Amino acid sequence: MKLILFLALLAGLAAFVLWKARAHEARAVAAFPPEGRLIEVNGHRVHAVIMGAGPDLVLIHGASGNTRDLTFDLAPRLAARYRVILLDRPGLGHTDRIDGDGASIIEQAALLQAAAATLGAGRPIVMGHSYGGAVALAWAVTRPEHVAALVILAGASHPWQSALPLEYRLLSHPVIGPLVAPVLSAFVPDAYVERAVAGIFAPQDVPEGYISHVGAALTLRRNTLRENALQRAHLLAEIKALHPHYPQITAPTEIVHGDRDTTVGLSIHAGPLARDIPDARLTTLPGIGHMPHHAAPDQVIAAIDRAAARAGLRPAP
Numbered sequence: 001m002k003l004i005l006f007l008a009l010l011a012g013l014a015a016f017v018l019w020k021a022r023a024h025e026a027r028a029v030a031a032f033p034p035e036g037r038l039i040e041v042n043g044h045r046v047h048a049v050i051m052g053a054g055p056d057l058v059l060i061h062g063a064s065g066n067t068r069d070l071t072f073d074l075a076p077r078l079a080a081r082y083r084v085i086l087l088d089r090p091g092l093g094h095t096d097r098i099d100g101d102g103a104s105i106i107e108q109a110a111l112l113q114a115a116a117a118t119l120g121a122g123r124p125i126v127m128g129h130s131y132g133g134a135v136a137l138a139w140a141v142t143r144p145e146h147v148a149a150l151v152i153l154a155g156a157s158h159p160w161q162s163a164l165p166l167e168y169r170l171l172s173h174p175v176i177g178p179l180v181a182p183v184l185s186a187f188v189p190d191a192y193v194e195r196a197v198a199g200i201f202a203p204q205d206v207p208e209g210y211i212s213h214v215g216a217a218l219t220l221r222r223n224t225l226r227e228n229a230l231q232r233a234h235l236l237a238e239i240k241a242l243h244p245h246y247p248q249i250t251a252p253t254e255i256v257h258g259d260r261d262t263t264v265g266l267s268i269h270a271g272p273l274a275r276d277i278p279d280a281r282l283t284t285l286p287g288i289g290h291m292p293h294h295a296a297p298d299q300v301i302a303a304i305d306r307a308a309a310r311a312g313l314r315p316a317p
Contacts, residue, residue: 020186025221032215034094035067036086039118046115047094049086052079055148055313056121057304059086060112062130062154064193064228066093068214070129073207074293077301081314085121087112089135091227093218102172102230105238109139113146125308127151129293130264131231134239140253141245149307150253150277153300154290156264157273159240164233171229181222190217203260204288204295246276252310253280254303258288258295281306 036049049067057078059070067086075084088095090103090111098107112135116124126147128136133155140147164172171177171184193216198206218224257270266284274282283303285296293300308314 017182017186021182021222024185024217028215028217028221032068032218035071038094039115041111041115041118044090044098044111045094045096046111047088048115048119049075050083050119051075052082052084054082055308056116056124057082057084057308058112058116058121058124058126059084060126060128060132060135061086061089061092062132063232064092064219065130065132066215066218068093070293072210072213072294074297074300077297078304082125082304082308083121085116085119085124087115089132089231091231092224097223097227100226102227102234104234105134105138105242106142108135108231109142113139113143117146122146123148125149125151125304125311125313127153127304128155129153130290131156131235133157133264134235134242137246137249138238138242140249140251141242144248144250147251148313149311150249150251151304151307152253152255152270152273153303154257154261154264154292155255155269155273156235156239157246157269158243159236160265160268164236168229168232171225172233177226177229181225184225185220185222188220190220193217193219200263200289201291201294202262202289204291207294210294243276246273247278249277252307253277254307254310255280255282256285256292256300256303257282258285258290258292260287261290263290 034047038045038047061069066088070086078084089108091097126136126139133152140150170180194211255270255274257266259266274280285292288295305317309316
């Protein structure tokens with residue numbers, strides 16, 4: 001009888017957690033719906049935001065993020081002279097997961113390149129921020145004919161030594177992860193993510209209005225928590241396999257990185273990347289952290305303009 005009672009209580013607790021998690025997710029999606037349109041690409045739903053006119057420019061967001069990080073300020077500025085295409089990466093924002101194992105950077109590059117092509121951008125300029133920088137590099141390595149120029153913004157590009165953070169180890173675990181994700185989705189307040197965002201922006205402050213725009217609650221959905229952790233857990237091995245191929249990249253490449261970035265270190269990533277890619281140009285931003293597109297948007301836009309000019313898509317700035 002005690003065992004039956006215990007099992008009944010356990011089942012009730014599980015049902016409550018799942019109910020609360022679903023309710024949190026429903027509120028998040030209602031508060032932060034897709035900004036653009038949902039397209040089907042190779043059987044997968046991809047969220048795309050398109051604005052402006054001019055040479056095609058694809059923007060790829062970083063870990064835990066979505067298109068809203070880039071539509072807050074950078075994309076509207078760029079839309080004055082580019083056709084800007086923003087794509088949610090698989091499992092984040094409003095793009096479906098590819099599978100349950102965590103999409104690799106090569107799989108993500110394939111899906112996003114196909115999505116861009118579906119939208120008429122067969123050979124765009126590709127800019128990736130942070131984890132999105134690794135996806136952009138995978139795009140350039142594996143699909144060189146489908147990239148006109150490359151811009152890597154505070155991008156992860158080379159192997160590092162630090163251990164995977166505990167939250168990612170737990171959430172990416174095949175047994176523990178599916179158990180932990182609903183609990184976090186149900187009980188972790190959006191304010192937790194908002195505080196984490198402040199750490200990513202350091203030493204700069206979070207711009208006014210950013211939190212209310214970016215949709216931190218979308219990060220706490222069960223599938224997003226799992227997918228983001230799996231992607232992050234696999235990233236080091238994927239970069240170890242990818243980085244020997246950087247010398248093969250022929251697209252004009254601009255690299256922008258802040259020298260106060262403690263999330264993706266300049267000396268570990270951007271420095272070696274500038275040496276590995278032929279004719280790559282590195283712009284180091286003094287005093288800037290991991291979010292240069294918010295802290296130094298003019299310098300980021302200038303780098304994009306240089307990449308476009310080097311690709312013959314715009315006059316030289």
